[in-house]
Amino acid sequence: VEETGSAQTQALPAADYRPLQPGQLSVFRVRTALFFLPLALLTAQFDYWASHEVGPLRGTELPFGIMSGAAFLLALAACLFLPPRRYRAWGYREGEDELHIRHGLMFRGRIVVPFVRVQHLDIAQGPVERRFGLARLILHTAGTRSAAIPLPGLAHKDAEELRDRIRAQMRKDLL
């Protein structure tokens, strides 16, 4: 039983959701950093322009590095504080006949998928995830809005085991 503690996560009751693998926190961190990378390049360019006699910002009296410095601090704060909250917002519970997933930081959600409704299963692994030995299990249903339901942050072996268990449940329904 996991106690998430944060007041916000209890808006949707956390019940006994299992957290994702700790490595997923690093994956979220890398993703946040990658998200801020274009901003960093852009502000560096602005600083370059501001300190030179050519370009759109010539003549501005800004001290050198103030913009990229501010952007760096913003990105650093985001990388420090957002990923842990996002990590805590995620969780899953493997019921006897269904999988519950809790997800999202800004837009929170909870979804339940009965195993008998799963059409097929995918295990996906991006480059960052591979680096941390993690995998994403994707449940495909015949639905429309949630036709593909991802569950990230599983150890690759766990993802395979979970997939096999769900598959066995799917088969049971056919018999």
Add this chain to the structure above:
Amino acid sequence: VSEARRLHPASLIGRSLKVLPQTLAGGAGYAAVIAREGFGRILLFALIAAGIGFAVALLGWWRFRYTVGANEILIERGLVHRQRRVIPFDRVQDISIERPLLARLLGTARVKVETGGSGADEGTLDMIGLADAHALRDHIRHRHSGAGSAAVEAPPEEPLLFAMDLPRLLFSGLFGFSLIFLAAIFALLQYLDQFAIVDLSSWFTPERAERAGALVSIPARLGFAGLLVLLGLLAGMARTVARDFGFRLTLARNGLRRRRGLFTLTEAVIPVRRIQAAWIEGGLIMRRLGWHALSFQTLGTDQRQGGAQVAAPFARLAEIAPIVAATAFPMSPPRESFRTMPRRGLLRRAFPWLLLGLIGSVAALAVEPRAGAVSALMYLFGLVALLRWRSHRWALTAEALFVSGGFLNRRLWVIPFDMAQSISLAQGPLQRRLGLSSLLVDTAGASLFRAPEIVDLDEKDANVLHRQLLELFYSARIERRLAA
């Protein structure tokens, strides 16, 4: 075994359009050579060329016939050399239904029957009515799987569930207001623009618009608007009549059989076992006058269409009830059993618009008077939000979940518990502050855009309902199995 059929007459339009660029290019070449002959002669030539193009298309259409047999499809074609091709169903690898833009405008489809041979168009029907295409595909698949040799043709005497006579059809056409012809005209202009026949950018210039605006008097504008409305009504009427002419819904052995159409009679079976959800809907005026439409959401139809199958396009509730009963779906519970949404939901829906409106108003008073128009628009959106919130309701009975809502076109969804694919709760930032949560039962073949989501439930109610619906999913499945 059915009789020989021709392609959809609308395919003539496509074929003529296909040869149009060549003929017109020929005309342009002619014009270049004898430029002195004057515009009249060139126009005449272009008309003759277009006429020949159409005649060729017409002949091709006339000579193309297909016959769907019990075990094979026969395609006959060719102007001079007659060609007959027989494709046995057990050789069919795949049947694809394509709908290019023109086909989508005209409600047709291109069916390709692929046999795994090397020929490019082994069995292409370009184009037939969409429902025909689906029916053909189902027929071939049904035959292919060898699922019984029962007659696929309708037995002559099936109980009639619903039919529309001509007066009602015409009346229903009044509600089919459509400006699709405008889109069609612009599509045509753009097509011509592409071949540099007309130059749209020189037609629609700001100077011209201003000059035209200054010239056109208010009554003329009103007259034009009136004309547009009239054309819209006529277009809607024509479309409705072409689509729903002779509408008949009968009770087939394993589903509802629907026949309709003026130019192309289409026949489709809505298999009861594949129905996922049902809805009853009506526009603002339509439902005030007591008319409604009944549709079923089925599994395995075109994703783009959202798997919607109309069972009664224009009917009284008393006529809809027996159709719903025939599919073993429950009818809507009384109005009292529906629950409305919490007040905070109104706040969530309207607050952003009111805030924007207020900012606009302040800006209008302090800085720029023209911001007033934007502000008014924001208030209008706020009002729409109020109306949407007011019309949104849900009910949970022993048989199904009912969700109703919609501002102009109001829809009542019936979702049997065991049709859920997944059940989800969602909460945006504002919803979280207000303790609200939206619940969606996802079903197979649902529309991506218009889904039966219960928006802004009280968070606690949402959690309870989420749990309840999961339990009901399992019990309804067991019940359905026992019944089967």
